[in-house]
Amino acid sequence: MRVDLGNALETTPGLTTETLDGLDDRVAAAHDRIAAGMADDEFGYAALTLPETADPDAIRAAVDGFDRPEAVLTVGIGGSALGAATLSNALESDVDAYVLDNVDPDDARALLADLPLGETVVNVVSKSGTTAETLANFLVVREAMTDAGVDWTERTLVTTGEEGNLRELADRHDLPSLPVPDGVPGRFSALSTVGLAVAALQGHDVEAVLAGGRDGMDALAGSLYESPAYAYGAATYALAERGALTNAVMPYAESLETFAEWFAQLWAESLGKDGLGQTPARALGATDQHSQLQLYRAGPPDKLVTLVRPTERADVSIPQTDLDGLAYLGGSSLGGLLDAEFEATEASLAAAGVPNVRVEIDRVDERALGELLFGMEAACVLYGELASVSTFTQPAVEWGKKAARGLLGGGDFAEAEAVAEKRELRID
Numbered sequence: 559m560r561v562d563l564g565n566a567l568e569t570t571p572g573l574t575t576e577t578l579d580g581l582d583d584r585v586a587a588a589h590d591r592i593a594a595g596m597a598d599d600e601f602g603y604a605a606l607t608l609p610e611t612a613d614p615d616a617i618r619a620a621v622d623g624f625d626r627p628e629a630v631l632t633v634g635i636g637g638s639a640l641g642a643a644t645l646s647n648a649l650e651s652d653v654d655a656y657v658l659d660n661v662d663p664d665d666a667r668a669l670l671a672d673l674p675l676g677e678t679v680v681n682v683v684s685k686s687g688t689t690a691e692t693l694a695n696f697l698v699v700r701e702a703m704t705d706a707g708v709d710w711t712e713r714t715l716v717t718t719g720e721e722g723n724l725r726e727l728a729d730r731h732d733l734p735s736l737p738v739p740d741g742v743p744g745r746f747s748a749l750s751t752v753g754l755a756v757a758a759l760q761g762h763d764v765e766a767v768l769a770g771g772r773d774g775m776d777a778l779a780g781s782l783y784e785s786p787a788y789a790y791g792a793a794t795y796a797l798a799e800r801g802a803l804t805n806a807v808m809p810y811a812e813s814l815e816t817f818a819e820w821f822a823q824l825w826a827e828s829l830g831k832d833g834l835g836q837t838p839a840r841a842l843g844a845t846d847q848h849s850q851l852q853l854y855r856a857g858p859p860d861k862l863v864t865l866v867r868p869t870e871r872a873d874v875s876i877p878q879t880d881l882d883g884l885a886y887l888g889g890s891s892l893g894g895l896l897d898a899e900f901e902a903t904e905a906s907l908a909a910a911g912v913p914n915v916r917v918e919i920d921r922v923d924e925r926a927l928g929e930l931l932f933g934m935e936a937a938c939v940l941y942g943e944l945a946s947v948s949t950f951t952q953p954a955v956e957w958g959k960k961a962a963r964g965l966l967g968g969g970d971f972a973e974a975e976a977v978a979e980k981r982e983l984r985i986d
């Protein structure tokens with residue numbers, strides 16, 4: 559993973575080399591704090607040791623009990639689904655991967671109608687084992703399998719904590735199961751059983767993903783000038799301090815679109831604390847040049863754009879044409895056009911004084927993805943240290959969970975009563 563901060567200097571908001579120099583002592587101190595937390599396996603910091611502590615043999619042992627499936631359906635939400643989805647949507651496999659995270663009946667019905675349930679492994683994941691969406695979806699999937707004459711106990715892998723509903727289900731039915739890593743919030747668990755079981759079922763090189771994560775560990779250092787991850791974390795923090803309260807993450811690769819979704823949870827749920835934070839906006843290049851770029855260039859000076867790309871990619875030639883107006887395209891390639899648009903967008907943002915940071919990986923493969931996931935996790939942890947926020951908790955999400963549960967009769971919660979007090983101004 560390589561980071562180029564050049565287009566975040568002298569912009570609005572913007573950084574200077576003096577700003578970065580002045581921040582580097584704090585980066586060094588934060589690195590020491592992070593390193594100590596990793597060494598002591600402290601809650602949260604333990605996530606950054608996963609490339610060394612994750613056990614690929616245990617993951618493979620859990621999935622090897624299944625015949626190679628036609629499809630894998632992950633039933634999970636947030637960090638329990640996005641890490642696996644980032645890898646499965648980035649890497650090619652003849653084993654199709656699907657995610658049922660939301661509780662949209664139309665989506666669930668359509669997905670279950672299309673799945674070859676007898677040839678599908680259901681990968682149900684929940685660290686807590688209490689997440690309503692995941693448990694509701696699993697009960698629906700289990701019934702669909704039963705209705706299809708499929709023995710769900712033969713097709714289900716459970717990844718969950720030591721206690722809770724899913725652990726009880728796995729024990730009761732002697733299901734193959736995997737533990738979730740101790741002390742690791744779900745959004746930081748991509749490089750663990752939570753994110754890697756699907757990759758193993760799809761035949762991807764799990765060891766290579768972890769090797770990439772170790773590359774990221776090795777690249778951590780006591781200076782932002784020696785660590786791409788810390789450079790990104792420090793620069794995004796400093797830009798937020800100067801008013802860049804939105805971070806539009808714009809990968810120029812369809813295979814990295816889900817990575818932006820994964821990044822959004824990591825950044826929002828870790829850093830949105832105490833009235834602080836930086837809103838992740840999910841974008842995709844080149845498509846969103848025709849959608850959001852107008853706002854990025856000419857809207858409020860309150861954002862930075864993170865441009866992500868692989869520097870090597872398979873390509874498709876653009877045929878020659880007899881149309882004079884298209885002659886510049888003929889003989890070029892789609893990848894060549896995509897890279898030209900990447901660089902043009904980067905320059906157009908700089909010309910408008912909009913800070914943008916370039917993040918590059920060599921290619922979209924297991925090792926590079928492992929390093930990218932690790933690098934952004936480390937960047938997030940550093941940002942949290944600099945901002946002095948509680949990076950690894952997410953207390954704000956509990957209010958809505960209680961309200962929804964109360965509305966469904968799952969307990970007496972004041973939050974549910976508050977729902978009935980909604981202020982109305984209806985315009986029909």
Ligand SMILES: O=P(O)(O)OC[C@H]1O[C@](O)(CO)[C@@H](O)[C@@H]1O
Binds near residue numbers: 637638692744952
């Ligand atoms: O893995 P679990 O416990 O089902 O949680 C799923 C997601 O819900 C959250 O706890 C937020 O509600 C996320 O942090 C987490 O990734």
